Amino acid sequence: MKLRKLVVAIAATCSAFVVHADITVGVTLSATGPAASLGIPEKNTIALLPTMIGGQKVNYIVLDDASDTTTAVKNVRKMISESKVDVIVGSTITPNSLAMIDVVAEAETPMISMAASARIVDPANPKTKWVFKTPQNDQQMAIAIAAHMADRGVKTVAFIGFNDAYGEGWHQEFIKYADTYKFKVVANERYSRADTSVTGQVLKIIAAKPDAVLIAGSGTPAALPQVTLKERGFAGKYYQTHGIANNDFLRVGGKNVEGTYLPAGPILVAAQLPDSNPIKKSALAYIAKYEAAHGKGSISTFGGHAWDAGLLLQNAVPTALKKAQPGTKEFRAALRDALEGTKDLVGVHGVFNMSPSDHLGYDQRARVMVTIDKGAWKLDK
């Protein structure tokens, strides 16, 4: 009996320590490798997140997964088993995020992904109960492009994209709307991020005489097909995806990318949004904070996804703290429930209204059509 009392006493002491445990956020992102241009601003943004939420200290553990699926999974396992994290943030890209789902579901730890694919939070998969994400789905962006094309009388479209999951995913998503918006995809080409020439693909596209070209690439590599098309005298409309929304694209593309249309998160043109838009204030605050730390013009929309993940946590953690203490299984479950219950939270990319069947929670406010005008992003009304 005495022994049992002792054990209880020890257990009580231990739980007394747990009461004061900090919240631990495990972050894995792709700060090196092919997705580095997305991962680096995210990493910079994590460093700007508050270290206190709801009166509780927050520790961030940031690991680099080098855009590699195996490393991402290894990072998550390590952070869950060794650091006992309360929530996982990451990864930057879709393949990594998909691979991490099994691990977080098994450990019953909530995860907030910063990758685009809708499959990450597919409600049909019971494991995604633990998974949330902040970037817009490709689908939302593809509809925006298709509708914009239809408005401007585009009947034939040529597609050129990366020969990886990004280009392939966009192609699949985009051709779905061909019937609805009455256009035909007349050419389907691929190129790789590291290619030094796309002349062959471009000649084929020009031979197909499309009204518009959709280029599905991310970052500066998406400039190459457009520059080559311009050099070869293609006079139709140019569409890009939200993957290009950083200032380096404007630098590399120069005058060759003038007049390009793209869908993007409202943060890209935050200053031009009407004052009635709630996202304007939130986005401008983030931009001011980021640029104060990293210099003027350094802002990238990808960092915004990390900031939104931070906002989700700041909104959900106080609710979860009322139910359980950080470091426990109960806290992780409470945090998951609180995340799922997010209502009318204004982020920098959109307004979150989560539900059990929607772990992204964006509406039409999460995207705007943007054009490139005189070397700057301009809201296309």
Place this chain on the structure above:
Amino acid sequence: MDLQIALLLSQDGITNGAIYALLSLALVLVFAVTRVIFIPQGEFVAFGALTLASFQAGKTPGTLWLLVGAGVVVALLDITMALRSGASRRIPRIVGWNLVYPAAAAAVVFLLKPSEFPLLAQIVLALALVVPLGPMMYRLAYQPLAEASVLVLLIVSVAVHLALVGLGLLFFGAEGSRTPSFSDASFDLGLVTVNGQTLWVVGASLLLIVVLALFFERTIYGKALRATAMNRTGARLMGISTVMAGKLSFLLAALIGAFSGILIAPITTIYYDTGFLIGLKGFVGAIVGGLASYPIAAAGAILVGLLEAFSSFWASAFKEVIVFTLIIPVLVWRSLTTRHVEEDE
């Protein structure tokens, strides 16, 4: 496909092929002289182009710090060795090349404004920063292992390549850069328009190949390199320093790499890791030449360029597959036609 498209594709293929040809020559040279399969060759392409782009953007290129850092390490190693072997008269030369030269380069970058230089001066300055990294790399990574097997040297090459790619990301960031073209002229030749930059690439590549041929045929250093390539022991008995030959071949490889990068930077966007794939295609060319024959390697590289251009037209999703599959029939053919000779290393 009509004639016009075929001509445009050929033009594109030859432009890229010329760059691959230069790199394949450098690979053959380095392999023949030092038995190193020089995977980091492509990094010089990226470093050359991005250093030039940094100057134009008014930034200080990270390669400057690499040069200063590598110089200090090489100087420390060489001075220690010189003192140990009692050859202190070598010290001024070591200090001159490894400490004074990088310091002078740093002074030029910081005191004068390279962003206001004319293009030619920027190119010379970029080459002056990147090319000396070649011999320094040889001194640090390969010279201590000069007698090791080809496999060990290959593993070292992979390590050096990974280290340089990481440094490239640190120096230049994840996004790419382009530089303005040497000339905006274009020539209308009936069916096709030829860009000025294309002529520059092909012309400069040809010129460099001729200069290299003259260097190997006419100069004492060129002959020393050829002698080392034919027989290391024999060359050494004739008083040719294999260390000198190694450094010289790396110097040439770095020069060719950085220069190729500067040539193609106006045509395409260069990233910190672009060089690897370009180098790999040069390597396919070099394999066609059996890592021994310069003219066949150059021809093989042009073939790679043409194959790439035409396959990107017909089956863009499979372009890389087609290009790298070329290596299989070539290897089969070579292993069937050449008798294997046991190397006396």
